[in-house]
Amino acid sequence: MIDLPTDHRGPFTHAPTSIQNTMVLVTLALVPATLFNFWLFGWPSVFLFLLTVFACLGVEAGCLRLQQRPVTVTLLDGSALLTGWLLAMSLPPWAPWWIGVLGAVIALALAKQIYGGLGQNVFNPAMVARVALLVSFPVPMTAFVAPQPLFSAAAPGFLESLKITFGLSLPLDSVSAASALGYIKTELSRGIPVSQAMPEVSGLFDLAVGYQSGSFGETSELLILLGGLFLLWRRVITWHIPVTFIATLFGLGTVFHALGPDRFTDGAFQVLTGATMLGAFFIATDYVTSPVSASGRLVFGFGCGLLTWIIRTYAGYPEGVAFAVLLMNAMTPLIDQGFRPRPFGRTRRGDPLPLKSKP
């Protein structure tokens, strides 16, 4: 005799958690840095940002429709919005419109939906898009502008900005700025040691606050850090990846700088430039593409820091965060196999704990 519903298995209560919740929190954490960058780089950056985000939502919707999966519900989970946001933040702020749109197609269609959608992709979609664009279109992807705060004299007006974004005019002189990492790399290749090149770069304070050239989200390290701390506080992410990532990078930078000040930049410079903060708190911590256990996350963060330092120091590209994260993404399934928590009542190898002499 069954007259009440019994088909559901417990628990009969649930934490107020949802995918949407998580995505909204991460997006919120990005807002301060985003607003700062709008101010720093003016209208062209606003246009590119909006274009990229809407292109991502459009590509996701198109893919879902092709697969005959529910469109509205899936878009509302916020994952496409977040991917678009992160992609926009990794692009040069004055990049032309087609960079954003092509990035959206690569990120959402090729790096996410082809694998089966949310939760199935091996690589971080935003970083796949950034790296694909960087390798394919190195010139527009490294055309950084010097900071030109909104409403300042040098900043382009609204209409002029539209022209910049849509590729009708490109004020070459203002695009010539190099990022700090890029500048040091170029100088090193010309035989100028780090110690001499360093004074030409903005001071550490400017680097930290974000008054520097670079991709949209790679300038204000402090505001990104603030967002990261917010995520830690709300328990969206755990400390393992960001701390090991940054500590490894800082440690390597400091040690090698001490050994060879002419060849290697110091730890603080490594941490406060490029995509370090964005990568450590927002990219490497991407749930889908990072390990699930605490020990696995420590390994992952260490690997990201190590590879970033190696690529920045020895490889052809000045910035290595995106490459490092993608390489570690590829390691994630292996790390997940090898690093699991110790089961309760068992040894690390999985055998029941031996009984000690009777108490």
Added chain:
Amino acid sequence: MRLFSVRGGVHLDYRKDRTRNLGIVPLPMPALLYLPLTQHVGAAAEPVVVAGQVVRKGEVLATAQGAVSAPVHAPTSGRIKEITGHVSPHPSGLSQSTIVLESDGADAWGALPAGIEDPFAATGQEIARRVAEAGVVGLGGAAFPAAVKLNLRAGHTVDTLLINGAECEPYLTCDDRVMREYAGEVVDGARIMAHALGAARIVIAVEKNKPEAIKAIANAARPFATMAVAEVPVRYPMGSAHHLVKVITGRETPAHGRTASVGVLVHNVGTARAIHHAVRFGRPLISRVVTVSGGALKSGHNIEVPLGTLVRELIDFCGGMVAHADQVISGGPMMGHPLPSLEAPVVKGTCGILALTADETNVQPTGPCIRCGSCVEACPSGLVPLQLATLIQHEDIDGAAKLGVEDCISCGSCSYICPSHIPLMHYFDYANGRLRVLDRKRKHQEKLKTLAEARRQRLERQAAARAAAKAKSARPAAPPTASAQAQTQTQAQAQSKPVGNSAAAASVTGAPVTGLPVTTATETGAGP
């Protein structure tokens, strides 16, 4: 008191405020009580009454069968209406053998065994016997016969008795109320158990969110130097025996093991109180405190319920339903199970009856796993629930077993925390069910193999014996006379005739006896 850390767990929305400050109220005796013969872990009790028989309160209605079982007693005086099938308080809704007792309204006690004047002078066996006779089982929900656990002394050295008052399930406040209102009885029951077990130390563990209970127990325990009250952190599943033992003593029970193997025995506070009643006054377990709560009910209460009361009567006592109940649960919302019907009875293991609205159960459609790792962080058993779930979705039960799905304690922390509402625990229960079936099959096959082997050996022995007998008669050592020899030969032939099989002949010629065992193996299907 120094506490140890334990991994995993979740912080729940406790929702205890509705009933935690309401005193325990007795339920007016229902007209009919439905007493299932299986209210405990182990063999069903065997009825010793017949329909129409008049019984008194506390009288034995059914006796325990075998080593792990418990008797059933009459919760009130009256007449046995019938012994029939009745819906069990199990999600299957299967009918279960049940004694139906019609109350006569007098509620008159029958003769009870005299209480033990000084339990601390009695032997452990004597106390365990009393507890067994009183039908006391674990009242925390597991319903394992308490006396069996008291007898564990024989195989283990137990130095610590842990009384579990954590009550980490949301809504439930019955243990909280028992500790506040009957602290003396709980403490006395615990001391009696510790004496029976020879345990030197007693720790009563209570979650910090029950300050009144902690105070009451601490007051009652003050005169006794061997007793300590531990305030444990508020984190589910703190009440899981293995985890509580780790937190209190730092000892980690090996997988598949019992806490007794690390020298600790865990009993619920309600069980301690029932043991106090059983040993001091010879009173059997005929009622228990049940928390009735949930958003669908007009009011919540902690009720002293006679066993066998229908759930419907408890709901009526609380003013009925004022909202649609999405689920009616027996036990807590984390580890409890859905009730098939309001006509199911309250049994010894029923600690709560919850009528929950859809808002409270918060069931949502399942989304894709985003590998957030919340379940890994939450799992108190140190498993990786998302990997297990993927394997089980692909029917790779062996793979899940290798990753330790059998270590799952079904606490539900992973399902509770999952942002995609994936029913993780459901998968693990399914896998463990499958593993149990496979295990049963394997054991069955092993038994068949043993039987086949035994038969083969028996037939071989018989054949060898026959052959030996034949050989002996065929070659007598020194026959006294020729006629006697001829006679013996005839006899031997006559004897071997009905057998007359090739085995006997073969054994004479020295060939191995193989024909029969092969046939046997093929017949039973247990061949190599």
